[in-house]
Amino acid sequence: MLRVRAALPTDYPDFARLFPELTAEHAPPSEARWLAEMVATTLIADEEGAAVGYLYGQPLAQVGYIRHLVAAPGARGRGVGRALVLAAGESFRGRGLSRWCLNVRPDNVAALRLYASVGMKPIFESVFLHFADWARIDALPEGPPGVIAGTCAPDEDSRAEADTGVLAGTLTDARARPGRTARVLRDGERFVGAGILDPDVPGITPFEVATPALAGALLRALRPFRRADLAHVEVRAEANPSLAAFLVAAGATERLRTLRYEGAL
Numbered sequence: 001m002l003r004v005r006a007a008l009p010t011d012y013p014d015f016a017r018l019f020p021e022l023t024a025e026h027a028p029p030s031e032a033r034w035l036a037e038m039v040a041t042t043l044i045a046d047e048e049g050a051a052v053g054y055l056y057g058q059p060l061a062q063v064g065y066i067r068h069l070v071a072a073p074g075a076r077g078r079g080v081g082r083a084l085v086l087a088a089g090e091s092f093r094g095r096g097l098s099r100w101c102l103n104v105r106p107d108n109v110a111a112l113r114l115y116a117s118v119g120m121k122p123i124f125e126s127v128f129l130h131f132a133d134w135a136r137i138d139a140l141p142e143g144p145p146g147v148i149a150g151t152c153a154p155d156e157d158s159r160a161e162a163d164t165g166v167l168a169g170t171l172t173d174a175r176a177r178p179g180r181t182a183r184v185l186r187d188g189e190r191f192v193g194a195g196i197l198d199p200d201v202p203g204i205t206p207f208e209v210a211t212p213a214l215a216g217a218l219l220r221a222l223r224p225f226r227r228a229d230l231a232h233v234e235v236r237a238e239a240n241p242s243l244a245a246f247l248v249a250a251g252a253t254e255r256l257r258t259l260r261y262e263g264a265l
């Protein structure tokens with residue numbers, strides 16, 4: 001019998017076994033990260049005591065964000081994915097959220113059908129850009145004078161999110177995650193950029209700038225927080241084809257496109 005339950009700290013080996021099904025380019029998150037950031041908002045699908053799937057969600061201020069969804073290869077097509085998604089929806093609703101979203105590859109037919117069947121729709125495309133070396137960002141322009149890069153105080157998070165188009169709650173959420181660095185760009189009173197570096201991926205998500213010409217300033221502000229042993233970095237341009245084209249012209253390589261699906265809960 002299939003049962004969906006809250007994850008336990010001891011589920012880490014099953015999580016690490018199932019994570020590669022997402023075909024991410026990086027290794028599974030460490031056990032320390034699982035314990036500190038993920039276990040509390042992960043659901044496990046259990047069949048006769050064996051974990052056959054998991055869903056890791058991130059409840060933000062207004063939106064429940066499904067970050068990972070996996071059904072074990074031997075258990076697909078029997079309702080595991082749907083049971084996890086429906087349970088996540090219940091959990092998000094229980095937290096007072098009214099919308100949910102996720103990213104999916106446009107060729108992932110099974111996932112697209114599942115998400116459409118629970119009322120989600122595509123709202124934009126994201127492009128993953130890969131810089132083989134941080135040194136490549138030196139080719140980017142400095143950015144207009146008057147734009148200042150720096151930190152954002154906790155009581156400024158919601159204004160920075162609204163100004164830059166980052167999902168509400170994202171900057172606040174990052175404060176609770178060990179190792180993340182957030183930087184913003186300011187033009188007078190207005191925030192014109194925001195990015196969060198996860199040095200272990202290594203990647204910057206979200207990466208929002210009011211114009212592509214500001215990308216260099218945001219990347220330079222985050223570079224000091226990179227891991228010295230990892231030369232490359234990935235940036236996700238969300239709903240921003242001109243930013244993606246600008247970064248490709250500066251030497252980044254396009255790695256992947258995903259669709260943002262979103263819907264009412």
Ligand SMILES: CC(C)(COP(=O)(O)OP(=O)(O)OC[C@H]1O[C@@H](n2cnc3c(N)ncnc32)[C@H](O)[C@@H]1OP(=O)(O)O)[C@@H](O)C(=O)NCCC(=O)NCCS
Nearest residue numbers: 021069070071076077078079080081082104110111113114
């Ligand atoms: C996507 C995934 C989670 C679906 O899990 P699943 O347990 O096989 O899905 P379910 O059996 O619950 O099916 C739910 C719905 O998905 C769709 N679906 C599932 N398998 C499908 C397939 N092979 N072809 C087309 N649609 C399919 C159907 O709409 C199905 O509903 P239905 O049975 O009422 O027709 C699973 O394929 C998986 O883990 N894939 C690898 C990781 C991944 O891609 N995750 C999603 C990242 S966005």
